[in-house]
Amino acid sequence: MQIPAKPIFLIGIMGCGKSYWAKRLGEHFGVPVFDTDFMIEEAAGQTISEIFAGPKGHERFREMERKLLQDTTWPLSSIISCGGGLPCYHHNMDFMLQNGFVIWLNTPLTVLTRRLWKERDHRPLVAKAQTITELENMILGFLQERRPFYERAHLSFDEVPDESIFFRNIEALSAYPPAP
Ligand code: S3P
Numbered sequence: 001m002q003i004p005a006k007p008i009f010l011i012g013i014m015g016c017g018k019s020y021w022a023k024r025l026g027e028h029f030g031v032p033v034f035d036t037d038f039m040i041e042e043a044a045g046q047t048i049s050e051i052f053a054g055p056k057g058h059e060r061f062r063e064m065e066r067k068l069l070q071d072t073t074w075p076l077s078s079i080i081s082c083g084g085g086l087p088c089y090h091h092n093m094d095f096m097l098q099n100g101f102v103i104w105l106n107t108p109l110t111v112l113t114r115r116l117w118k119e120r121d122h123r124p125l126v127a128k129a130q131t132i133t134e135l136e137n138m139i140l141g142f143l144q145e146r147r148p149f150y151e152r153a154h155l156s157f158d159e160v161p162d163e164s165i166f167f168r169n170i171e172a173l174s175a176y177p178p179a180p
Contacts, residue, residue, distance in 0.1 A: 002174040003029045007074040007100035011150060013142055014084040014123055015115040016107040017160065022081035028167050031077040036086060040064050048083075052124040066090035074100070084142070085125075088149045097152065101173045104153035107160060112139050 008025065010018040019035060026033035037048055044051055044064065051061050065086045074080060080100075087093040087102075096102045113136045120126050120135065125142075129135035150156075155169060 001029075002171055003031060003077050004101055004170065004174040005076055007076065007078045007080055008170065008173075009080050009082055009096045009100050009102045010105060011082050011087045011096075011102060011153060012084065012105035012107065013112060013139065013146065013150075014126065015112045015119070016084075016105040018081040018105060021105065021166065022079045024163065025079045025167075025170065029077065029079075031079060032075055033079045033081070034074070035081045036065060036068055037081075037083045039068055040083075043068070049122070049124045049127075062089045066092060070095050085146070088146050093149050093152055097154070101155070101170075102153040103170065104150045104156035106150070106156050106158045108158075109136065109139060109143070111160060 010022050010025075012018055022033045022035065025031075040051070040061070041047055046054075048061070051057055051064070054060065062085070065083060066089065069082075069086065069092050070090075082096075087096065093102070113132060116123065116126055116139065117129075117132055117135055120129055126135055126138050129138055155173065157166065157169075161169075
């Protein structure tokens, strides 16, 4: 098995399965796994919800994401689970395309809605949703806004992938490194 020789950035909307797949890929390839939300919380000593609730919370959070992504020397073989909005600010997508492999988990809306409904209390951007329909409309709004960024990824999965297919496709990236 060939281990990808560039960092792999997993992107996609909240609830698409980035953390799960990052962990599975890390185990499969035997490489370190990072999570940008977790790293920001550690550095700030605050939860994401607390950062968002503070003064200029959204702006501050996006700047923290930019700094973390673009100032970190990511190990060549590593997996990075990125916050859902990260690819859409401060040329972060350009950075990831130039420095790694970018994988978009384009998980179906019904799956996203089901997952996020259960977790909405911990997710500041959708915490206000009162009904499932309201939540679904919020997710649709994000998807519409973010699709142009996400779809620049080197590779995307439009369904919840079968594990062996997922690993095989990502291993193939190592053999045929895509041009930025
Ligand atoms: C966000 C997604 C969250 C987190 C923050 C903002 C977004 O990460 O970074 O709440 O803008 O979509 P996950 O996608 O890992 O939940």
